[in-house]
Amino acid sequence: MNGVLPLLADLLVRSTALILFAWAAATLLRKGGASAAMRHLVWSWAIAGLALLPILALTMPALPLTILPQVVIEPILTAPAVGGAVATTTKSAPSLIPVILLSSYMPVAAAMLAWLLMGQRALAQIWRASAPADATWTDLLDKVAGDLRLRDRVALRLARTTVMPMTWGTRAPKVLLPAEAREWTLARRRLVLLHELGHVRRRDSLTQMAAAIVRAFYWFHPGAWLAARQLRLEQELAADDLALSAGAQPNRYARNLLEIACAFCLPAPAMARRSQLEQRISAIMLPSCRQAPGFSFNAIAATLVLSATWLSATATPVASAVPAVPALEIATNEAASTVRVLPAEEFTAPVAQADPENTPPSISLAVRAPPAKAILVQATASDNPDPAAEHDYDMVRYRHERADYEVALVKYRSEREVYGQELDQYRRELAEYRQEMEAIRALPHDDPRRIFPPAPVAPVAPIAPPVPVVPPQSPDLDRS
Numbered sequence: 001m002n003g004v005l006p007l008l009a010d011l012l013v014r015s016t017a018l019i020l021f022a023w024a025a026a027t028l029l030r031k032g033g034a035s036a037a038m039r040h041l042v043w044s045w046a047i048a049g050l051a052l053l054p055i056l057a058l059t060m061p062a063l064p065l066t067i068l069p070q071v072v073i074e075p076i077l078t079a080p081a082v083g084g085a086v087a088t089t090t091k092s093a094p095s096l097i098p099v100i101l102l103s104s105y106m107p108v109a110a111a112m113l114a115w116l117l118m119g120q121r122a123l124a125q126i127w128r129a130s131a132p133a134d135a136t137w138t139d140l141l142d143k144v145a146g147d148l149r150l151r152d153r154v155a156l157r158l159a160r161t162t163v164m165p166m167t168w169g170t171r172a173p174k175v176l177l178p179a180e181a182r183e184w185t186l187a188r189r190r191l192v193l194l195h196e197l198g199h200v201r202r203r204d205s206l207t208q209m210a211a212a213i214v215r216a217f218y219w220f221h222p223g224a225w226l227a228a229r230q231l232r233l234e235q236e237l238a239a240d241d242l243a244l245s246a247g248a249q250p251n252r253y254a255r256n257l258l259e260i261a262c263a264f265c266l267p268a269p270a271m272a273r274r275s276q277l278e279q280r281i282s283a284i285m286l287p288s289c290r291q292a293p294g295f296s297f298n299a300i301a302a303t304l305v306l307s308a309t310w311l312s313a314t315a316t317p318v319a320s321a322v323p324a325v326p327a328l329e330i331a332t333n334e335a336a337s338t339v340r341v342l343p344a345e346e347f348t349a350p351v352a353q354a355d356p357e358n359t360p361p362s363i364s365l366a367v368r369a370p371p372a373k374a375i376l377v378q379a380t381a382s383d384n385p386d387p388a389a390e391h392d393y394d395m396v397r398y399r400h401e402r403a404d405y406e407v408a409l410v411k412y413r414s415e416r417e418v419y420g421q422e423l424d425q426y427r428r429e430l431a432e433y434r435q436e437m438e439a440i441r442a443l444p445h446d447d448p449r450r451i452f453p454p455a456p457v458a459p460v461a462p463i464a465p466p467v468p469v470v471p472p473q474s475p476d477l478d479r480s
Helices: 004-031 036-059 096-129 135-147 179-183 186-202 204-217 222-245 250-264 267-272 274-285 295-314 393-441
Strands: 063-073 155-158 166-168 174-177 315-323 338-341 375-378
Touching: 004 036, 004 222, 004 295, 036 204, 036 222, 036 295, 096 166, 096 174, 096 204, 135 155, 135 186, 155 179, 166 186, 174 186, 186 204, 186 222, 186 250, 204 222, 222 250, 222 274, 250 274, 295 315
Parallel strands: 063 315, 155 174
Antiparallel strands: 166 174, 338 375
């Protein structure tokens, strides 16, 4: 139950990215003058992508994308046990929000699917109660099907009540007209049949059913409702374009559409669908592209939308990893103004690569040399060097190098303190991540919480110590 809320949130974000991509593509096509059939194709592939999104997220490996701010990473270290006891974390009481979401998700989705089945059953009952069309209608139906180059056998019936003209079915398409259709003129009959058979030729019933099923599973996402609505609108516009391409006059077709909408729609639904009706009439009257998408456009649209689906399902944002540099401690005297200076040829830096599992929070670097060859240099404000050596080039260079050396010592001490703090923080985060992953691995394979596991820890690069600070070599003061 505790993983339901992150699961739904992750699915919401990923599906939103896919819907935004489809919306942007459809908007670009509309501004570019593409036909409604092309835009409908993009939304159809987007609906298919929403159906494939959870499957791809479950089966495909994650794709890390470095889009988050940079973070400093440390070597993998296990949290040390205190007093021989194993460190444990306390788990808070389970929240009721995931339980409520899970308990409401399935009933709502099941109710929407049941409502869809009830609608199909109601259509079947109306179809059985309707009357078969006479020879006048069947002859006109065959003629219109020939104009649209439709090869499927379509069944036509006239309802005994007032219904909107509709069509459904893919393998056995059906067209149902209202009882008032018996009084229609021949011209109106032909225009209505052109529109309905246009849906049959485009297989709009199949895509509409798929959109309704996907919307039932994504009922919590407003974008899914928007995608289904846009798909329906583009279906109507594409069927209108198909009817106009078959020889219908735009003026008569628009007037016929408006008269049918006013005759069969009640005031409330008419007001609710006024925007869609206006868009259809505007598209009919304005000259625009009415070309059906070809094979190449279909392949390109499928490739782009399915690629966006795969990217939305597998993309996992991670932070760019920057390996941290451990600070090094240089052995100094108690006084802040005194520094041990070692000859360069005797300098050694015995720093071994830290073991990732046993590295202590602090790393020390001891700079050693034979005591007989070490020179003690006093850096005080009361230094009064020999005037002859003041103009010596080696002495001036030595003083600059000594000043840089002292600044580097201060910088390394500061880095060492920051390194210790960041290392402790990483130990805590790593321990929590490991416990969370162990809990997920212990779940059953079909548990929904395994679909979107937490984002992996950024890859850890080995820590390379910085170049040790080499004390400058003192010049030969006895040189003449």
